[in-house]
Amino acid sequence: MPPEPGDLPPAAESVTTAEAARRVGVAPSTLRRWVREGLFATPPDDGRWTPSVLAHARIVARLRERGHSLEEIRDATNEGRLAFGYVEDLLPSINGEHDLREVARRTGLAPKLIERILAAVGFPAGQAEVLSDDDVRMLENIAEVLAAGLPLVALVQLLRVYGQSLAQIADAEVRLFHLYVHEPLLRDGVPGIEVAEQMNDLTQLLPLASPVMDHVHRRYLLHFVEQDIVGHMESDLGGSGEELGRLRVAIGFADLAGYTRLTEQQGDVEAAGVVERFVASVADTLPDDARIVKTIGDEVMIVSTDPAALTDWAVGFQTLLPDVSLPRIGLHAGEVVYRDGDYYGREVNRASRVVARAGAGEVLVTRAIVEASDRHLAFDYIGEVKLKGFDEPTELFLAHLPEE
Amino acid sequence: MGLELRSDKEFRDAMDLVFQLMDDDDEMGPRLRDADVPQRFEFDDIDMVLNVRATRDGEPGNLHWEWTDDVDWEPKVRMKMSAETAVRYFQGKENIPIAIARRRIKTGGDVKAALALIPITKPVYAMFREALEERYPHLVVS
Numbered sequence: 001m002p003p004e005p006g007d008l009p010p011a012a013e014s015v016t017t018a019e020a021a022r023r024v025g026v027a028p029s030t031l032r033r034w035v036r037e038g039l040f041a042t043p044p045d046d047g048r049w050t051p052s053v054l055a056h057a058r059i060v061a062r063l064r065e066r067g068h069s070l071e072e073i074r075d076a077t078n079e080g081r082l083a084f085g086y087v088e089d090l091l092p093s094i095n096g097e098h099d100l101r102e103v104a105r106r107t108g109l110a111p112k113l114i115e116r117i118l119a120a121v122g123f124p125a126g127q128a129e130v131l132s133d134d135d136v137r138m139l140e141n142i143a144e145v146l147a148a149g150l151p152l153v154a155l156v157q158l159l160r161v162y163g164q165s166l167a168q169i170a171d172a173e174v175r176l177f178h179l180y181v182h183e184p185l186l187r188d189g190v191p192g193i194e195v196a197e198q199m200n201d202l203t204q205l206l207p208l209a210s211p212v213m214d215h216v217h218r219r220y221l222l223h224f225v226e227q228d229i230v231g232h233m234e235s236d237l238g239g240s241g242e243e244l245g246r247l248r249v250a251i252g253f254a255d256l257a258g259y260t261r262l263t264e265q266q267g268d269v270e271a272a273g274v275v276e277r278f279v280a281s282v283a284d285t286l287p288d289d290a291r292i293v294k295t296i297g298d299e300v301m302i303v304s305t306d307p308a309a310l311t312d313w314a315v316g317f318q319t320l321l322p323d324v325s326l327p328r329i330g331l332h333a334g335e336v337v338y339r340d341g342d343y344y345g346r347e348v349n350r351a352s353r354v355v356a357r358a359g360a361g362e363v364l365v366t367r368a369i370v371e372a373s374d375r376h377l378a379f380d381y382i383g384e385v386k387l388k389g390f391d392e393p394t395e396l397f398l399a400h401l402p403e404e
Numbered sequence: 405m406g407l408e409l410r411s412d413k414e415f416r417d418a419m420d421l422v423f424q425l426m427d428d429d430d431e432m433g434p435r436l437r438d439a440d441v442p443q444r445f446e447f448d449d450i451d452m453v454l455n456v457r458a459t460r461d462g463e464p465g466n467l468h469w470e471w472t473d474d475v476d477w478e479p480k481v482r483m484k485m486s487a488e489t490a491v492r493y494f495q496g497k498e499n500i501p502i503a504i505a506r507r508r509i510k511t512g513g514d515v516k517a518a519l520a521l522i523p524i525t526k527p528v529y530a531m532f533r534e535a536l537e538e539r540y541p542h543l544v545v546s
Contacts, residue, residue: 284522287499309502316501319511320519376506401505 020049122163161341250307250333251351255299257360307372330355333368353387363399378402433466444479449486482512496529497545
């Protein structure tokens with residue numbers, strides 16, 4: 001869930017029951033009843049509500065809104081299941097209340113544009129009505145980027161990529177923390193209050209993610225800037241005349257043949273491990289000018305600016321993986337639309353249909369790939385194949401190492 | 405391409421250097437020893453063979469290698485390449501699947517085990533380049 005404006009107090013501050021009730025959005029008598037009912041592992045001391053108890057109360061309020069009984073919530077508290085809510089206490093407070101028109105004046109961005117920007121990053125509808133100090137700072141930064149000359153169409157796409165990627169990261173952090181830290185504590189029967197204490201210690205590690213992400217982001221930025229410079233140089237040399245937002249690339253799809261059977265035979269966890277090793281093998285071995293665009297279950301989508309290198313990689317990669325679950329790979333090259341950090345279009349669809357025709361251990365390619373490849377590989381002509389969703393047939397070839 | 409190897413001895417010194425770097429490294433050394441994948445490298449253009457394995461109980465270090473085929477263990481993975489490809493490979497300048505497709509590297513045995521070693525040995529690329537800059541700068545691949 002994207003963040004919403006809240007009003008948690010600074011970490012060291014404790015508040016009265018009346019103030020706590022205001023911040024949680026319930027009556028003071030309700031809070032006092034929750035304390036009497038034993039809903040808090042560490043009840044407020046002398047009527048003062050610390051940030052962690054307040055965070056817990058917010059979780060209780062959410063659960064009540066969702067129809068959970070006080071008994072269920074008390075049991076969950078005693079079992080330590082609500083201790084995860086304490087992570088909220090560690091996040092910086094969201095301060096300030098600014099209305100849309102004020103922010104529009106301050107940033108020079110039109111109200112409609114602010115709404116569009118917030119929607120692009122994935123904040124909920126209605127977010128623009130009340131904006132926090134941090135929201136305003138973000139919008140000021142965005143206004144500077146626009147003033148520096150980045151076209152709005154590109155900026156909105158970029159913000160959508162930020163929103164989707166960061167939502168995925170936050171979701172993974174919370175889920176993995178829950179699965180590998182919180183659940184084991186619960187399974188071990190650790191009392192609720194101890195779970196809360198241990199979670200409190202461990203959640204202090206989560207803010208460390210920001211410098212890690214910043215570093216990884218910078219490394220990738222450097223890599224892709226270099227790639228872009230090389231790509232520009234080569235397309236200038238080649239005289240390529242692509243339309244704005246369109247690129248000519250090689251597209252590859254690789255998946256594990258027999259994955260469904262593997263899942264049935266070895267179970268979800270073992271099969272997930274096979275997929276993880278497969279994706280890691282792809283990532284570890286791809287040539288510099290190729291990258292994984294996304295993974296969908298056991299399928300990996302790869303894009304490269306060098307069709308010959310990608311084809312060589314695919315053929316060589318198959319020889320490295322004599323596994324129970326051999327991958328199948330389909331390659332095609334053509335003009336695609338680049339939008340929101342992803343690649344779209346007819347040629348992407350065609351590439352995904354090519355892999356569906358491949359067998360385990362095979363590399364199937366189209367004529368566009370054969371024509372771009374070097375002579376050290378052999379290409380067996382399979383024939384004109386009618387791919388699902390395409391009216392015209394596509395010529396397919398089996399790429400492999402030639403006999404010595 | 406176009407590396408200038410001045411002598412077989414120079415090549416052998418460079419390979420000793422790269423295996424020593426992996427052996428000495430606190431991360432790579434123990435991980436390679438635990439992986440326990442004996443490998444045979446054949447440098448076919450200069451007719452030299454290097455066999456490497458994890459150290460056994462009581463032996464110092466993490467890796468043990470000999471420049472001969474006359475060893476008392478069986479390689480699990482075999483890789484054949486030119487001396488120049490080897491120097492490029494250990495600097496991270498030779499993509500293994502592509503090198504296989506282009507016949508610059510030929511593999512045999514349990515190549516899947518070799519694939520598992522790739523992420524372990526990646527840190528040696530920069531270390532090897534740095535060491536070459538000091539001793540054999542003409543072997544550094546830009």
